[in-house]
Amino acid sequence: MTIAEPDSSTLTRDRYDRLLEAAETYREALVVRLCGEVGVRPAELARLSSGDIDRVTADPPRYLLRIPNGDFEEHADRDTPPDRTRTAYLPTDLQRDLERYVRSNDIAAAERIFPVTPRRIQMLVSDVADRASERANDDSLSSVSSSDLRRYFARSSLVTHEINPRVVKTAGGWKSFEALESYLSEPTDDAIVEAFEVVEDGARSTDNAAEMRDDSLVGSILAATDRCALIRLDSDGYVERWNRSAVSTLGYHAGEIVGTHASVFYAEDELTGDELEGKLAEATTESPLEDDSWFVHRDGSRFRATELIVPLREEPGVRGGYALFIHDISNHHEQLESERSRNDRLEGANAVTRRFRSVAQELLEASAHDEVETDCCRALVDGPAYQYAWIDRTTRTGERQNWRTSSGIDPEAADRLLPDTWDGATAGGDAARRPSGSEFDDNPPEFDDSPPTSSGVGTDDVTGTDGGPSTGPAAGEPSAGETVVTSVAGQVENEYVEGTLARVCVSYGDTVYGTLSVVTDREGAFDRDELAWLETIGRQVGYAIAAVRRRNLLLSDTVVELEFVCRDEQSFFVDASAQLGCRFEIDSFVPVSESTQLYYVTLQDGSPATVFELAEADPGIDDCRLIETYEDGWRVEFIVEGSSPTLTLTEYGVTVLETVVEGGTATIAAECAGGADLRTIVDGLRSVFPDSELVGKREVERTVQTAHEFREGLADRLTDRQESALRAAYFGGYYDWPRESTAEEVADAMGVSSPTLHNHLRKGQHELLRTFFDASQE
Template identity: 35%
Template sequence: MSEPDTRTPLPEYTRQLEAIVESSTDAILVKDVEGRYRFANEAAAEFLGRDADDLIGKTDRELFGEETAAELRDHERTVLDGEETATFEESLPMDDGERVFETTCSPYYDREGDLAGTVSICRDVTERTVRERTLEDQRDELATLDRINEVSQGIIRALIGEPGREEIAQAVCDRLVETELYQTAWVGEPDPANEKMADVVGAGLNDEIRSLVEIIDASEGSGEPAAIAYHEGEPQVIDDVENDETLPPEMQRGLLDLGYYSGIIVPIRYGDTTYGLLGVGTERRSAFSQREVDAFDVLGDVIGFAIGAVKHRRLALSDTVVELTFRLTDSDSFYVAASEQLGCTLRLEGMAAGPDGSLLFYDAVSGVDSEAVFEFAEDWDAIENVRLVSDHGDEALFEFTVTGSSVVLTLSEFGAKTKDATSEGGEATVVAELPSDADVRSVVERVRAKYPGAELVAKRETERDFQSAREFRRDFDQRLTDAQRTALRASYFAGYYEWPRDSTAEDVAEALGVSSPTFHQHIRKAQRELLGAFFDRNGDRP
């Protein structure tokens, strides 16, 4: 007795196979050797946004265009030539954007055993691919940030050798190009005479790139990225050189000819002072993520701090200084206008850093009622706040919170220290000290660029009057009365200045045999003499 035949009849087997193919969520496609579609299941039709019957007889060129079709045909040719199954990752343009498929392609044969075409099973892996690419981008971004941080740390270490501006700038550019993320980096400063880039140093600079850098127009209102970065204090990213409308045509052509497709320009600043610009170019497109831009912003501050520290260190350690005296008559200066319209005299007593990048100016004002000063200052945007510190009738001390530009701030960009500033009768006289090796011409041009009515009326070299620590202590001691000296010594040794205090004011007063108010009077006057001796000696009080 023979075994029963359990094989599925061919028509029923075919129906089952068709059901499996049509219920599949993966796209299943059959093409002949010429690349024409012979079959597509419903999933494939849904992915492609067409009816399945509309796909029959079509080619990839008709559906996707020449570029995509060429890539798909290369994959199929690999399978047909090798007559082996292969898996590819393919990107296809869809109505809702680009989709990524993992395609397993196999050869198929006709009944005679001849190669007839390919069968492809395509799985949509767009979301997985996006996740993988995002993770890869994040890894690349973190690696980039690590390299930028290494540059910042290198700059800080370089400060130990007390380099100059050029050495700092060169070190920054060298380190950036050494990362191989960027092909060129430069540091420059707008020339006060024409606002073009001057004093350019860098790495990866050839003659063509240098000539492009030197035609950058950083003048306010030019609209170029460098101008915006310099005057607004924010990094400017050029994501796509070819289509960036802020770049002059000559600049675009030059950069594209050299193979540069994106870049960033960063202000080099510290506080309210901008020392120049850092420019970086790369052959990569859209190379700068927001976190990378933020890192460059911090790098600009680090470089600005380094350059500023060098300028001020040179002034502090220089035996010989250059003293410049300017006369200003520009009516758009608050101090010039106030002295003329109020008929008063303003004398700068001292300065300090204020909140949010502002400066606190302490000015002695005479010849006018205090209320008139308040009313006049209300009309000036650069004066954020006015406070009356003290009023002695014939003269009052005001605290002005200044947020706009000032000649004092302009001079500080060059490491200058203002010794004296007085305004009277619509004319301001400002005396400043600079290091002996300072570029006086650049200083004068920068002041005149800000204040066209400024005039250099005197320039002289002078020796600085240094005082040893022993001389300082001796001079300070001579400024104290016996009672002040006793109160200061007793309070110091009794731990009055510790935190928390070891002794209260009442404890020290009782030990000295004086009342608490008397002790406070002595100690406050002694502290005033100490601070006065320090700040007057260090030039912080003109």
């Protein structure tokens, strides 16, 4: 079909858009569009109602306009009788605009949308045309009428959209094709030949032609993707034919693959030739057969695909076979595996979080050192996060541990999982269990008035071993304070176990109580976040151990008085007293942080300047200063970074009463709760300061000072004026914040001067604090 060329006066798309832009009201735009895009006449517009809109399909929505017949005498076109009813196509976007206009003007379904005469509609189009002509400076636009708009509808339908002329005639309401001939030119010879080319393609039957169209459609769909292959197999599974998309899917060309058994497409570990024959036989009985398998490209790379095997119907003279459809789902499979892996990681993280939360709850309820360790291990393995957990207590003797607390695994069996390079951790038998008794328990030393000597209980006596103290872990074994992650494997209770082990330090401040080890078979276990949480658990267990030791000391009716001797040069005061021949008496030490303490020391038989010079070279002393000078010595302040014998004992729940360092030996008097584990305390001290020993212990009843006795003792220290000044200041609101009374007001009330009041207050406060912090000094 050849379309006649438009002349200069024809309403083109560009000129139509200018006309539409000149419409100043919603109604004007609708009138122009209904004439130019639906082909409605003015008389038809005048009798059109919203009830004439008919939705013929719902998905997607499509609309027709049922134009009613009428008796109006005004007709712009005489090619259709006035009583004829016709159907026009209503574009979806125009329907929405028309519906919006109807709703905004509250027009009922039976009411006319444009309640005017056809002549008024023609005038409305003329007004819009004049306006468009002025704006576009195009005189030809002023002559556009509703008839021109219908002609624009006919041309755009036939030329632009190439709609069937019969459909255009019906939708536009033309009586015959003669009204449309002006838009169609006489066909040329080439046009005639092109139109009848289909006749030369073959005289196939209608059914074969329909089948060919269906095959062409399927082929086009398959050819449009490189992830689908359609292969025809004979009854034995050999390739007979395949489509072009199979080339890109599998990588083979038809010439090299036809006649090859289809098992070549499958991964070797997925399917063999015999297994494929069984799958084809199964497809025959359970048609079709659908499955997911691993396939291989020509270059050997694997991909995941869905296969569909359908047996072909046997026809007379045609040998039956199978159709094999392969759809590459590698991307989907990778995404699915990624989501599964992510889900597994989240499940693992949730399981770990639940275990950590359970550990925290157990630690809050524990009341003893052993109970802390046992409850921690049990809480960790009470779920899928970890299979085994154990805590090794730190010691510096010939064996790496004195005993082990475990859950999920016997203490001896844990050694079978540890790497061979951890020589110090492979001791089995009694070395992994807490001894039931020792010389230390049966023959405790007693205090004596004579100076301590080396004849007291030593390292070997406390540990119950024959080896001397070691200076560090065995060769190849990580240090106790190091976080370790390693693969482990071994036989545990007739089962071979493979997994990952993580070991973290159990510590409080600078004191290491031991190590916590956990084993899991989870993939991707112990990432940075999990290790950070596990290290936090190690610190929490250390805090809990220190807390229960201190609580037991506070609540115990009996205490054990202890005397330690430390000759280890790692202690600054031991080293300084040996080098300078001076004497240190530690009056008090105040913790500033986990690793920093303030020491207040009385120095004798030495020069502060010499001591300060030695302290500057020691990395463990951050700063020092002279506080006060006495007749026979000095009071000195030291800021100590890191561990010290007194701090280590404190972190094991021991209260240090007195510390004297002289001649390279520190003698420490302390006390702990009656039920405290002395072995753990001694081993803990030796783990940091190996050249240390317990030289005596004695169990005594705790001396309790009542509040009344404390007040009576304080009253004996205060003068009458000091007590009066403290009472007046306290009850007068001097110590409140904000203050209720100033010092001057309190002094006036007492009848003394302000300096005198401050003198009494300062001395009274000093006696009060001295009684509280240093009751042993008179």
